[in-house]
Amino acid sequence: MNIAFMILELGKGFLTTVEIFALTLIFSLPLGLIISFGRMSKNGILRTLTKFYISIMRGTPLMLQLIVVYYGPFYVFGIQLSRSYRFIAVILAFVLNYAAYFAEIYRSGIESMPKGQYEAAKVLGYTKGQTFFKIILPQVIKRIMPSITNETITLVKDTSLAFVLSIVEMFTTAKQIASSETTIMPLMVAGLFYYIFNLAVAVGMEQIERKLNYYR
C-alpha cells in the first residue's frame, strides 16, 4: 500500500472525526449552559438531579457511556434500532458527556461574576433575562475561554473512542490498515492528523480569546 492511498483512506475517516467533533460542540455547548442552570437552581430537587447527572458523566469512562447509549435501548428495553442508530448513539453519548463538563465550566464562570454587575443591571431596570444575556454571559464567556479550549482539545482526541461502536472514523481506519499491512505507519500518520487538527483548534481558540481581549 502506498502512502498516498493510506492518507486518502485516513482522510475519509478524518471527515467522520470532524463530524463527531463539530456535532458534539454544537449540541453540548448550549446543553451545558442549560444543565448549569439546573445545577445552580434554587429548586433542590433539580439541583440534586443535575449534580447526580454530572457526577455520573464525569465519574464513568466515556467508552462505557458509548456502549450503554448504543446497547442500552436493546438490552434494557428490548428496542430494536437500525444500524444508523450507531452514529446517533456516538453523538448522543459525546454530547451528554461533554455537556456535563461544560456545565461545570459555565457554573465556575457564572459564580465568579461580581454581585455588583447584577445589582447595577437591576437598578437600571433590566429584566433577569436581559441581565444574563447582555451583561453576565458575555463576560462569563471571556472568563471561561481557557477551560473551554482545554475541553475542546480533549474532545478532538476523544473522538477516537467512537471505534468501540465500529464507527469508521480516522482511528478505526488507521487500526484496520495497521493490522492488515502489519505496519505502525498509519497510526503514526493518524497521530499527525490529530496533532494538526488540535493545532488548528488551539490557534482558532486563541484568536477568539484575543478578540475578547478588548476589555479587562
Next chain:
Amino acid sequence: MKILEINHMKKSFDGLEVIKDISLSVNEGEVLSIIGPSGSGKSTVLRCATMLEKMDSGDLIYLGEYAACNNEAGKSIYASKNELRRFHKHYGLVFQNFNLFPHYSVLKNIIDAPMTVDKVSRKEAEERAMILLKKLGLEDKKNAYPYQLSGGQQQRVSIARALALQPKMLFFDEPTSALDPELTGEVLKVIKELAKENMTMIIVTHEMQFAKELSDRIIFMENGIIQEEGTPEQIFTTDNERIKDFIGKFIG
C-alpha cells in the same frame, strides 16, 4: 412634592437587626445626606430604598405610589414584579465601586439601559448620552472602555449612566470612598453641579465638609436608627457629644 417616603423601615440579616426603625422623606429638589459610622445601616437604607434588598417591615412610597406597604401583621408587602419595574424608572443609584459594565464602551454603558429598558431609539439615546458626557467632561472618552479610565472618570460615567434614564432622583452610596483625594474632588464637583440643577438626591457619605456645603438636610445614623436629623448648621453645631465626636474625627 415628596419624591420618596419611607415609613418605619426595619431590616434584619440572619437575625441581626441592621435597621431598627427608619422613617425619612425627600422633597423634590432636596439634597439629603446620611452620615454615621460604618455598620450603622446607612447603605442598607439605600439598598432597601432601591429595592436591592427587601425590607422586613415598613412602607416605601415613590411619588405618592406605594412600592411596598405594611400589612396588619407589620410585614412589608411589595407590589408585583411588573409594577415594581415601573418604580425603577423613578430613581438611579451610584455605587461605591462604580459597577460599570466592563465589556461595554463608555457610550454603550450609557445608552444600553435607555435602549433596552425604555426602548428609546439609538439616535435619541446617543444624543442624550453625548449631552451628559459633555456636561461631565468626558466627551473624548466615549469610545474608551472602563478599564482605561481613572476611578474618578469611571464614577462620572456611572453617574451619566444613571442620569441617562432621566430619573426623578439619585442615590449615592459612598460615591467617593474608592477614590483618592484628588479624584474625589472631580466627582464631588459633578454632584454639586447636579445639586445646582435641583436634582433630588440622597447621599451616603463620609465627606463631612461636602455634606455640610451641599445638603439641605443631614441625617446622623447609628445602630440602625436616626440619632439626629436637621439642617447642616443644626447637625454641625449640635450638643450631642456622640455626633460632635464623630464629625470631629473627619474635620479634625
